[in-house]
Amino acid sequence: MSSKGEILKRIKLNQPDLVSELPNLNLLGSEQFDVLETYKTVLKGIGGDPVEVANYDEIINYIKSNYNLEKRLITTLPELSEIASLDWKTVDPHSLQDVELTVIKAHFGVAENSGLWVTDDILGQRVAPFIAQYLAIIVHKKDLVPTMQQAYQRIGNMEYGFGTFIAGPSKTADIEQSLVLGAHGARGLIVFLLD
Amino acid sequence: MSSEKTIPHSEAAAKFNKDVERVNWHDETLWFVRAKRDKSAHQIEDWELLRETASQIKFNVLSNIHDYLVEFEANAQRNGIIVHWAADAKEHNEIVHSIMAKHDVKQMVKSKSMLTEECHLNDYLAEKGIEVIDSDLGEYIVQLRKEPPSHIVLPAIHLKKEDVSETFHEHLGTEKGNFNPQYLTESARQSLRNTFLTRKVALTGVNFAVAETGEFVVCTNEGNADMGAHLADVHIACMGFEKLIPKREHLGVFLRLLARSATGQPITTFSSHFKKPRDGKEMHIVIVDNGRSTQLGREDFRNSLKCIRCGACMNTCPVYRRSGGHSYHNAVAGPIGSILAPNLDMSKNADLPFASTLCGSCTNVCPVKIDIHDQLYKWRQVLVKEGHTPKAKTIAMKTMATVLANPTVFNIAGKSGRFVMKNIPGMVNNKMNKWYDQREMPDVPEESFREWYKKNSRESKAKRDEQ
Ligand code: SF4
Numbered sequence: 001m002s003s004k005g006e007i008l009k010r011i012k013l014n015q016p017d018l019v020s021e022l023p024n025l026n027l028l029g030s031e032q033f034d035v036l037e038t039y040k041t042v043l044k045g046i047g048g049d050p051v052e053v054a055n056y057d058e059i060i061n062y063i064k065s066n067y068n069l070e071k072r073l074i075t076t077l078p079e080l081s082e083i084a085s086l087d088w089k090t091v092d093p094h095s096l097q098d099v100e101l102t103v104i105k106a107h108f109g110v111a112e113n114s115g116l117w118v119t120d121d122i123l124g125q126r127v128a129p130f131i132a133q134y135l136a137i138i139v140h141k142k143d144l145v146p147t148m149q150q151a152y153q154r155i156g157n158m159e160y161g162f163g164t165f166i167a168g169p170s171k172t173a174d175i176e177q178s179l180v181l182g183a184h185g186a187r188g189l190i191v192f193l194l195d
Numbered sequence: 196m197s198s199e200k201t202i203p204h205s206e207a208a209a210k211f212n213k214d215v216e217r218v219n220w221h222d223e224t225l226w227f228v229r230a231k232r233d234k235s236a237h238q239i240e241d242w243e244l245l246r247e248t249a250s251q252i253k254f255n256v257l258s259n260i261h262d263y264l265v266e267f268e269a270n271a272q273r274n275g276i277i278v279h280w281a282a283d284a285k286e287h288n289e290i291v292h293s294i295m296a297k298h299d300v301k302q303m304v305k306s307k308s309m310l311t312e313e314c315h316l317n318d319y320l321a322e323k324g325i326e327v328i329d330s331d332l333g334e335y336i337v338q339l340r341k342e343p344p345s346h347i348v349l350p351a352i353h354l355k356k357e358d359v360s361e362t363f364h365e366h367l368g369t370e371k372g373n374f375n376p377q378y379l380t381e382s383a384r385q386s387l388r389n390t391f392l393t394r395k396v397a398l399t400g401v402n403f404a405v406a407e408t409g410e411f412v413v414c415t416n417e418g419n420a421d422m423g424a425h426l427a428d429v430h431i432a433c434m435g436f437e438k439l440i441p442k443r444e445h446l447g448v449f450l451r452l453l454a455r456s457a458t459g460q461p462i463t464t465f466s467s468h469f470k471k472p473r474d475g476k477e478m479h480i481v482i483v484d485n486g487r488s489t490q491l492g493r494e495d496f497r498n499s500l501k502c503i504r505c506g507a508c509m510n511t512c513p514v515y516r517r518s519g520g521h522s523y524h525n526a527v528a529g530p531i532g533s534i535l536a537p538n539l540d541m542s543k544n545a546d547l548p549f550a551s552t553l554c555g556s557c558t559n560v561c562p563v564k565i566d567i568h569d570q571l572y573k574w575r576q577v578l579v580k581e582g583h584t585p586k587a588k589t590i591a592m593k594t595m596a597t598v599l600a601n602p603t604v605f606n607i608a609g610k611s612g613r614f615v616m617k618n619i620p621g622m623v624n625n626k627m628n629k630w631y632d633q634r635e636m637p638d639v640p641e642e643s644f645r646e647w648y649k650k651n652s653r654e655s656k657a658k659r660d661e662q
Binding site for chain 1: 286355
C-alpha cells in the first residue's frame with residue numbers, strides 16, 4: 001500500500017542533479033508609496049469600504065446607524081459589547097448561520113492589496129468572518145504595511161492553526177465576468193481604520 | 196468521460212467556430228481578462244523581479260523536491276494533519292473514498308480543485324453512491340450542466356448568462372428568462388448555503404504547501420473553501436506534489452503574482468493558511484503523483500511543473516480564445532494543459548501541442564517564467580518522432596525537417612514551390628493542403644529572400660566601395 005516510498009524514489013531519481021539556490025527576497029518590496037492612501041484606494045477598488053475612526057465610540061456609532069441591531073451581531077472585542085455579543089466562541093459553528101454582522105480585529109493590513117491578516121486566536125471561530133452576511137474588521141493605521149514582502153516579515157514564524165488574508169467582501173465574476181458581491185461569504189466589508 | 200473517444204482539438208475547435216458570434220464573444224471576454232492582468236502587472240514596479248524570483252524559487256523546488264516533501268510531511272504530521280500519498284488518479288480517488296467510508300458519510304462539498312478534475316473524482320464517487328457538490332459558482336454551474344470546466348480559473352467562461360439562467364431555471368427553479376447575474380448568483384448562494392451547513396466532509400484543492408511549516412494555502416474569491424472546511428468535521432485537501440514551496444516567506448512572492456496574473460485582482464479575497472485542524476476535527480492531505488514524477492524526469496518538460504495554475508497563458512492564447520477550453524479534452528486546457536496532457540497520455544493527447552501558433556505570448560505572461568511555447572515546439576518533435584501524430588502531419592513534418600536541414604534542398608524546394616504556386620495554383624490551393632483549409636495562399640514573390648539578399652548585399656557592397 002505504500003506509494004510514498006515509490007513516489008519519493010522516482011522523484012529522487014528524476015529531479016535535476018544540479019541544485020538551484022534560493023533567491024534573495026530582500027530585493028523585493030522596496031516600492032515607495034503612501035501606505036494609508038493606497039490601502040483605501042485598493043480596498044474601494046475591490047468593493048470594500050474604508051472608514052477612518054478615532055476610537056471605539058465612533059465605531060459603535062457607525063454600526064448603530066448602519067446596521068439593524070435587532071439582528072444577530074457578534075464580535076470578539078469587549079469594547080463593542082454594547083452592540084454585539086461576545087458569548088459565541090465555543091458554540092457549534094453551524095449556529096452562526098443567522099449572524100448579520102461579525103466584527104473582528106486584524107493583526108495588520110497590506111496596502112498593495114488591502115488584505116487584512118487574521119488568525120484563529122483573534123477570530124473567535126474560524127467560520128465567523130465567512131458565515132456572516134456582513135463583515136467589519138478593525139485595524140490600526142500604524143499596522144498597515146506596504147507590500148506582501150513586509151507582511152510575511154511581520155508574520156515571521158508566528159504560530160497559528162489557521163490564518164487568512166481577507167481582501168474585500170466575498171465576490172464572484174463567474175457569470176459572464178459580471179462582478180457580484182456576496183458569493184458565499186460576507187456581502188460587504190467595512191474596514192475601520194483606527195488612529 | 197475517460198472511456199469516451201476524444202475528438203481531436205482541430206475538429207472540436209472547428210465545431211466551436213461555427214457560431215461566429217459566440218467565438219468572437221469568447222475571444223473578447225478572455226482578452227478583457229488578459230488586459231486586466233496587464234494593467235495590474237504594470238502597477239507593480241517590481242513585477243519582472245517578482246517573476247524572476249518566483250521562477251528561481253520554483254527551480255529550487257524542482258531540484259530539492261524529494262527533501263521538501265519529506266520535510267513537509269513531517270511538519271504537517273506534527274501539526275496534526277493526516278498525510279496520504281497517491282501514485283495515480285485511481286489511488287487518489289480510493290483514498291478520498293476510504294476517508295468518506297471511515298466516517299460513513301455519503302455527501303461531500305467540494306471547493307475548486309483541478310486535481311480532482313484530473314483524477315475524475317466526481318465520477319468515481321458517484322459510482323460509489325456519494326453525492327458531490329461543487330461549491331465554486333462556476334464549477335457549480337458546469338456541474339449542473341454535466342460539463343467539465345473549460346478554464347482552470349474561470350470554469351464557466353464559455354457560457355453566457357442566458358445559458359446559466361436556463362440551467363438554474365431547470366435545477367434551482369429560478370425565474371425563466373431572468374438573466375441578471377446578481378439574481379442568479381443570489382439563488383446559488385441560497386442553495387449552496389444549505390449545502391455548506393449540512394456537509395460533514397469538505398474537500399479543497401491546494402494552491403501552495405509550505406515545507407518549512409507543514410501548512411497549505413487555499414485561495415478563493417467566494418470564500419467557498421472556507422465555508423466548507425470550517426463547518427465540516429473532516430477537511431480533505433488534495434495536491435499535486437509540485438505545489439510545494441520551501442518557506443512561508445515565499446508565499447509573499449507567489450500571492451503577489453497569482454491573482455494579478457489570473458484576473459488582474461491585487462490578491463484573491465481570501466488567502467487561507469491551514470496549519471492545524473480545529474479541535475477534535477480531522478484534516479487530511481493527499482499528495483498526488485499521477486505522472487508528475489515522470490514529467491520531472493523529462494528534462495525538456497520538467498519546467499511545466501513550476502506552474503501555479505493562474506490561467507494567464509490561456510487568457511492570452513489566440514488559439515485557446517478562439518477554440519474554447521473543451522476542445523482541449525483535458526482537465527487543464529490551453530498552452531500549459533497542452534504540455535501537461537501528453538505526459539499523461541501521449542497518444543490520446545498528441546494533437547494538443549499543435550494547438551498553438553507558437554507566438555510566445557503565453558511565455559511572456561507566465562508569472563513563473565515557464566518556457567511554454569518552446570516546450571510546445573519540443574513536444575511536437577517528440578510526438579512526431581514517436582509516431583503519435585496523424586500520418587499526413589508526420590510526413591509533412593519529416594519532409595520539412597529534411598528540407599530545413601539541407602540548404603541545397605531548401606533552395607530548390609523554395610524555387611519549385613514558387614514556380615508551382617504561380618503557374619499551377621490548383622496544386623496547392625486544394626483540400627489536400629491542410630494549410631490552405633483555413634487560409635488564402637499568399638501572392639508569390641518574384642524572388643526568394645535569399646535571392647533578394649544576395650543581390651542587395653552585392654549592390655550595397657558595391658555602393659559602399661564607391662564611396
Ligand atoms: S503556465 Fe504559467 S501562465 Fe500558464 S497557468 Fe501556469 S503559471 Fe499561469
